[in-house]
Amino acid sequence: MTTILVTGGAGYIGSHACKVLAAAGYTPVTYDNLDTGWRDSVKFGPFEQGDLLDRDRLDQVFAAYRPAAVMHFAALSQVGESMTEPGKYWRNNVCGSLSLFEAAIHAGCLDVVFSSTCATYGEQDGVVLDEDSAQQPLNSYAASKRAIEDMLDNFGASHGLRSVIFRYFNVAGADPEGEIGEFHQPETHLVPLMLDAIDGKRDALTIFGTDYDTPDGTCIRDYVHVMDLVDAHVLGVKWLEDGRGSRVFNLGTGTGFSVREVVDKSGSVTNREVPILEGARRPGDATALVSGSQRAMTELGWRPTRSTLETMIADAWRWHQNTSGHYSA
Template sequence: MDNVLVAGGAGYIGSHACKAVSNAGFTPVCFDNLSTGWEDAVKFGPFEQGDLLDRARIDEVIAKHKPIAIMHFAALSQVGESMDDPGLYWRTNVLGSLNLIEAAVDAHINKFIFSSTCATYGDQDNVVLDEDSVQQPINAYGASKRAVENILYDFERRFGLRHVIFRYFNVAGADPEGEVGEFHQPETHLIPLMLDAIDGKRDALTIYGTDYETPDGTCVRDYVHVCDLVDAHLLGMQWLTDGRPSAVFNLGTGSGFSVRDVVDHSKSVTNKEVPIIEGARRAGDCTQLVSGSSKAEAELGWKPTRSNLKSMIGDAWRWHQTGHYSK
């Protein structure tokens, strides 16, 4: 059975990717330093603890498992933190990725799937973003991901490293079977914060800004179910296996949900009220961020079948009630 190296495979998206890789008939080799991931989430293949800043450790793991492809999810991803400590993000996200990319080239691995972000587009409000939209990141997180994309372009030109880049928006939901789920410390994502408020684990959910130019006054964001997201990564690996050229794909639904949409739908799923505090706008929050994904659907054959609020909140709620990790 062929191995696939999943960098960041103990994290939220990476652990779901490991399950999908396993279900597709490959062995996922999880490479993670556990700084934000959880060893409890490593259930579908071998675990190799290590840091992407340690090139020798990367080489050791690649030599041991001889993966046919690499999926790269490992990164720091908090926008506010990236503004406070940009050096941490450039060092971790860019230098770590460079180590992994160079290791792939040296080991003659020619399939590299990279987890990028809509943050590379910067502050482009109230437009549907596609792969040709101008990239002008406004924080160190988005800039570091954009830099890794540039590295991949350069390494393809020089070494022929074929790659697929996925830029995606708000990821939500959990494995419907409950084997892995979303659990961050600290938590910053809307749906788990909302479920914490329902459960009494926090006093209330704060809605930051209720006077935006949207139908209900709250920000609109594009949400993608994590299982739909990782399905795209498998399609990306198949794309490269079939000899297709390197490519970039946005992953979104082409429409968005407001904060109040999410809260209102949660009531029908959980049968519980969400305690709410209405707060002021946060600096840097856009009114609406929505991604076009027509290219992924047309060329990859990707279909985001679970990316609706009922599925995303319902799957997250089941996980929230039963599944948490511990160090």
């Protein structure tokens, strides 16, 4: 079977990618330092512990498995932390990616599927963003992702590295079987925070800002189911296998949901009330961020069939109940 090296494969999105890769007939090899990932989430292929900055370790893994492609998720991703510790993000995300791409080229592995972010577009309220929208990153996390995109472009021109870059929006949900799910420390994402509040693991969910220019006063975001998202990544691997050129794709639904809409839907799905507190706006939070994903639908044949609020919350809640919402290791 064709082997794919999955960096960050012990994380939330990476572990789901490994599951769909295995189902599609690939062998996913997880490479993760477990700083933010979880050993318990690695269930669908071999695990190799290592850091992206450890070139010798990367060379060992490339030599042992000879992957046909790299699916690159490994990154620090806390926006707030990236503002206070930018060096940490540039070193881990950018220098780590440089080490990875050089190791891949040295091993003759020239296909990369890269996990980027809509945060590279910055604050563009009320606009349906597409791949041609201006990139104006506002923090070190987003800037590091933009830099990696540029790096891929440079290595493509000089070494023939081929890449599919996915910029995506808010990811939610879990696999329908409840084997793996979303758990971060610290947790900053709306759905797991909401489920923790429902379950009594935190006193309440704080809504940051209730005076935005939206129908209910709360921010609007585009949510995509994690299984829809990783399906696109498999399509990205196939795109490169077919010899097609490097390409950038947005992944979203084109439909936004407000924070209050997410909270209200969770109540109907779980049959429990969400305790909430209303807080002040956070600096840098845009009013509405919605993705145009027509390119992915037209060219990749991607369809976000699971990305309804009800399905995303129900699948996340199933895993939350099965595991008490966390991994142990």
